[in-house]
Amino acid sequence: MPKLFDLTGKTALITGSSRGIGKAIAMAMVDAGARVVISSRKLDACEAVAAEINDAGGEAMALPCNVSDRDSLRTLVGEVIDAWGRIDILVCNAAINPYFGTLQDIDEGAFDKIMETNVKNQLWLCNMVIPAMAERREGSVIIVSSVGAMKGTKNLGAYSISKGADITIARNLAVEWGESQVTVNCIAPALIRTDMARALWEDPERYKKACEIYPLGRIGEPEEVAGAAVFLAAPSGRFVTGQTIIVDGGADASRGTYS
Numbered sequence: 001m002p003k004l005f006d007l008t009g010k011t012a013l014i015t016g017s018s019r020g021i022g023k024a025i026a027m028a029m030v031d032a033g034a035r036v037v038i039s040s041r042k043l044d045a046c047e048a049v050a051a052e053i054n055d056a057g058g059e060a061m062a063l064p065c066n067v068s069d070r071d072s073l074r075t076l077v078g079e080v081i082d083a084w085g086r087i088d089i090l091v092c093n094a095a096i097n098p099y100f101g102t103l104q105d106i107d108e109g110a111f112d113k114i115m116e117t118n119v120k121n122q123l124w125l126c127n128m129v130i131p132a133m134a135e136r137r138e139g140s141v142i143i144v145s146s147v148g149a150m151k152g153t154k155n156l157g158a159y160s161i162s163k164g165a166d167i168t169i170a171r172n173l174a175v176e177w178g179e180s181q182v183t184v185n186c187i188a189p190a191l192i193r194t195d196m197a198r199a200l201w202e203d204p205e206r207y208k209k210a211c212e213i214y215p216l217g218r219i220g221e222p223e224e225v226a227g228a229a230v231f232l233a234a235p236s237g238r239f240v241t242g243q244t245i246i247v248d249g250g251a252d253a254s255r256g257t258y259s
């Protein structure tokens with residue numbers, strides 16, 4: 001049995017890895033021995049992260065990709081294969097949330113955009129990458145969902161529907177590809193201190209209220225999500241598939257208690 005948390009010799013493609021949770025996952029995977037593809041819409045931001053990794057003795061490559069654009073995803077996968085020959089770990093991390101409001105008021109264009117990017121394109125990206133993993137009888141796919149998938153909200157319904165679909169995609173792909181030894185799982189973080197969630201933690205009053213939800217008494221940091229990704233991608237996670245790991249500071253455990 002190889003070392004439990006060792007990713008030496010593995011190639012990881014992580015979408016949305018120029019900052020936030022994606023960057024933290026990339027850094028943790030490099031630390032565990034993987035070489036990583038840093039990808040987001042802005043090439044310069046990706047190049048800066050790749051340089052940070054390469055300068056520190058790791059191995060990283062920067063490639064731009066907008067996950068809302070299917071052709072861009074196809075190009076990304078092709079470029080990784082051309083350069084490095086394989087993808088052992090796929091982290092579908094980038095997602096969009098362009099609408100804050102009720103499901104009653106959302107217009108069809110915004111709803112379609114969220115579903116197209118966060119649901120359909122996640123699945124197509126998996127479909128582009130998994131068959132080669134299956135041929136090698138080894139591979140790990142991790143989709144970054146959200147605790148929004150597990151509870152109702154007043155203003156994040158469309159985003160939450162898409163995050164719920166991530167969990168169902170992971171379950172189904174896990175079953176479809178299980179015989180080929182490819183694992184597919186989700187990570188569902190709660191509120192994490194990143195740009196995407198800035199509106200929910202920057203204001204001190206709002207931050208204080210948010211912290212009350214978490215038994216740990218604080219929100220999460222991007223690095224605190226990354227360990228779950230390494231666990232799932234490494235030999236440690238080899239018999240775990242179709243699951244969702246909740247990283248929520250204990251919020252789910254405490255919900256509904258009286259004291």
Ligand SMILES: NC(=O)c1ccc[n+]([C@@H]2O[C@H](COP(=O)([O-])OP(=O)(O)OC[C@H]3O[C@@H](n4cnc5c(N)ncnc54)[C@H](OP(=O)(O)O)[C@@H]3O)[C@@H](O)[C@H]2O)c1
Pocket residue numbers: 015016017018019020021022039040041042045065066067068093094095096144145146147188189190191192193194195196197
């Ligand atoms: N933060 C939270 O509280 C929280 C909680 C639960 C789940 N999540 C999930 O965690 C994942 C990462 O979010 P985050 O909080 O780390 O966000 P973030 O800090 O804002 O980072 C988002 C990353 O994705 C890239 N990105 C944004 N839109 C993109 C697109 N259309 N195509 C490709 N890349 C894109 C960004 O770079 P560019 O701008 O250069 O494209 C950046 O690298 C998302 O799936 C989010 O839904 C976050």
